[in-house]
Amino acid sequence: MTTPNVPPPDVRPPRPRPSRPRRAVPLRYRVPWKKIVVYTLAAFLVLYLVLPFYWIFAMSFMREVDAISVPPNWIPPHPTLDNYLSFLRPDESQALVGGRAIRETPFALGNSMIVASATALLNLVLAVPAAYSFSRLRFTGGRLLLIGYLITRMVPSIAIIIPFYLMIRSMGLLDTYWALILSYLTFSLPVTIWVLKDFFRAVPRELEDAARVDRCGWFRTMWSVFLPVAAPGLVAAAVFSFMTAWSEFMFALFMTSTEAAKTIPVVAANFATDMNTQFTLMAAAGVVAVVPPLILVLIFQRLIVQGMAAGSVKG
Amino acid sequence: MNGPALIVLFSLVAYPIGYSFWVSLHQQNLKRPDDTRFIGLENYFALWRDPTFLSSLRTTGLFVVLVVSMTVVLAMILALVLNESFLGRGVLRSLALLPWAMPGVVNGLMWRTIFDANTGALNGLLTDLGLIDSYQAWLSSPSGAFFLTAFAQVWNTLPFAVILLLAGLSTIPSDLYDAAKVDRAGVFQRFRQITLPWLLHPLLIVLILETMNAFRAFDTIYVLTGGGPGDATSIIAVLNVRTALTYTDFGLGSAYSWVITAFTLIISVGYVAALYRKGSFEV
Numbered sequence: 001m002t003t004p005n006v007p008p009p010d011v012r013p014p015r016p017r018p019s020r021p022r023r024a025v026p027l028r029y030r031v032p033w034k035k036i037v038v039y040t041l042a043a044f045l046v047l048y049l050v051l052p053f054y055w056i057f058a059m060s061f062m063r064e065v066d067a068i069s070v071p072p073n074w075i076p077p078h079p080t081l082d083n084y085l086s087f088l089r090p091d092e093s094q095a096l097v098g099g100r101a102i103r104e105t106p107f108a109l110g111n112s113m114i115v116a117s118a119t120a121l122l123n124l125v126l127a128v129p130a131a132y133s134f135s136r137l138r139f140t141g142g143r144l145l146l147i148g149y150l151i152t153r154m155v156p157s158i159a160i161i162i163p164f165y166l167m168i169r170s171m172g173l174l175d176t177y178w179a180l181i182l183s184y185l186t187f188s189l190p191v192t193i194w195v196l197k198d199f200f201r202a203v204p205r206e207l208e209d210a211a212r213v214d215r216c217g218w219f220r221t222m223w224s225v226f227l228p229v230a231a232p233g234l235v236a237a238a239v240f241s242f243m244t245a246w247s248e249f250m251f252a253l254f255m256t257s258t259e260a261a262k263t264i265p266v267v268a269a270n271f272a273t274d275m276n277t278q279f280t281l282m283a284a285a286g287v288v289a290v291v292p293p294l295i296l297v298l299i300f301q302r303l304i305v306q307g308m309a310a311g312s313v314k315g
Numbered sequence: 316m317n318g319p320a321l322i323v324l325f326s327l328v329a330y331p332i333g334y335s336f337w338v339s340l341h342q343q344n345l346k347r348p349d350d351t352r353f354i355g356l357e358n359y360f361a362l363w364r365d366p367t368f369l370s371s372l373r374t375t376g377l378f379v380v381l382v383v384s385m386t387v388v389l390a391m392i393l394a395l396v397l398n399e400s401f402l403g404r405g406v407l408r409s410l411a412l413l414p415w416a417m418p419g420v421v422n423g424l425m426w427r428t429i430f431d432a433n434t435g436a437l438n439g440l441l442t443d444l445g446l447i448d449s450y451q452a453w454l455s456s457p458s459g460a461f462f463l464t465a466f467a468q469v470w471n472t473l474p475f476a477v478i479l480l481l482a483g484l485s486t487i488p489s490d491l492y493d494a495a496k497v498d499r500a501g502v503f504q505r506f507r508q509i510t511l512p513w514l515l516h517p518l519l520i521v522l523i524l525e526t527m528n529a530f531r532a533f534d535t536i537y538v539l540t541g542g543g544p545g546d547a548t549s550i551i552a553v554l555n556v557r558t559a560l561t562y563t564d565f566g567l568g569s570a571y572s573w574v575i576t577a578f579t580l581i582i583s584v585g586y587v588a589a590l591y592r593k594g595s596f597e598v
Binding site: 034035038039041042045046048049050052053055056059067068069070071072125126127129130133145149150151152154155156157158159160161162163164167182183185186189190193243246247248249250254264265266268269271272273279282283285286289290293294296297298301304305306 | 318401407412413414415427433434478482533555568571573575583
């Protein structure tokens with residue numbers, strides 16, 4: 001007699017056994033292929049990512065003679081801070097060969113800082129309410145509006161640069177921070193709204209309902225319940241708009257003309273187009289232009305990936 | 316609640332967009348200010364008869380395909396490696412974002428010192444490794460300039476793709492892989508049947524954003540080759556800037572911009588349609 005618990009054999013045919021016989025010695029040493037592959041790839045990727053930057057980094061600490069030697073010096077033979085110091089007080093020969101770009105670098109750094117931070121901040125202020133409305137309310141024309149935002153992003157900046165220039169000039173804002181902040185808003189605001197909208201949708205509604213039960217007003221609910229939960233998305237969005245503003249070149253080139261508002265990419269381009277510029281000074285300027293956004297990215301690295309994961313990746 | 320954003324965007328963008336389209340329908344060149352007149356679509360027709368434009372279209376196409384495919388492959392490898400746990404993962408994660416911090420102009424500057432014919436690191440490295448006998452002028456040959464420009468562009472735009480893919484990878488539930496392992500699925504099978512389908516959405520976003528970026532690539536090329544030698548790296552965006560701002564031909568320049576816009580729109584619509592059919596897109 002068979003027990004009723006055993007299923008009939010035709011319902012669940014046994015898996016065909018792998019033809020390979022089982023290994024006799026289970027504790028045999030196995031080559032950790034996966035580890036080897038991962039570490040090899042990781043090593044290559046580190047080289048790929050770091051070597052180019054290392055080259056200008058090392059160069060920025062060299063004397064000009066050492067930087068242009070053949071074969072190249074991979075490590076500064078006579079390390080010096082002169083290149084960086086010359087941004088603060090260029091000596092006579094430097095003033096002669098690339099004086100303007102050198103003198104403008106510290107100003108440009110400050111300008112870039114101010115413009116990029118203001119752009120990031122204004123982006124959040126304007127995008128949070130808009131994104132919130134898309135994530136929580138259904139209203140007529142909502143979809144159309146959302147797509148409309150995206151379409152403004154499709155127009156390349158070169159298309160609008162001339163009319164934008166005329167507009168800014170008529171407002172008397174040429175060569176000011178506002179010229180840049182306003183132009184950067186045009187292309188970062190739509191993206192910020194899209195990123196935040198997706199992120200906000202991932203925040204559970206129950207949180208707000210609970211706050212409302214506790215008699216919190218709308219602003220209190222937003223400020224002390226909703227926004228803290230949405231913080232990674234806010235940080236990710238702010239970093240994205242900061243980076244866009246920090247790197248932008250064309251608008252900065254045409255809207256600014258003096259050290260009052262010139263940003264770091266504009267000055268860096270001056271180094272490149274000036275044939276007399278020393279390699280080492282150019283390298284130092286490059287390093288200086290990368291460090292502030294790099295610090296920002298490193299601090300918020302985790303939040304950026306987290307923000308993207310919760311946000312736009314899911315659509 | 317859309318009020319503030321709408322007002323700001325509309326007042327800043329609507330007029331320039333409308334104006335630039337209006338200008339694209341005119342003959343308008345700063346060098347001949349008296350000869351400004353409405354010519355309808357003539358600028359657009361002129362583009363299609365212009366051999367410079369047609370050759371730049373081919374260059375742009377190749378450039379976009381090369382940059383996007385290299386970016387996607389490299390970003391995928393990098394994201395997959397970063398998704399494994401190994402010693403030093405945190406460091407590599409941070410390093411992966413390094414190129415992102417580099418403005419395009421600075422990126423061009425950096426690669427120019429590396430590719431330099433007399434003192435460049437690339438020449439030095441290849442000589443040290445015994446791969447070449449004498450220093451090469453990499454950027455002087457059309458094909459060399461083209462490939463190296465694409466290479467420099469990929470380095471710069473890689474991190475953004477990595478962030479998106481990594482974020483996508485982190486949403487895949489790990490028990491899917493456990494189940495696949497129980498079923499004795501190999502590495503490649505697991506990649507094809509679990510990872511890839513889950514990554515479809517971020518992958519499409521990467522594709523479209525990188526395509527858009529490559530179409531508009533200007534900063535890096537401007538500093539690295541300026542569009543040369545000859546017109547080897549004159550992709551459409553470079554030509555656009557040259558026409559509008561160097562030759563001050565606003566009419567034709569605006570037409571260029573709208574051609575780029577049209578391409579971007581077509582690609583985006585294709586992307587949204589693809590997602591929409593899969594049912595994974597909602598606005």
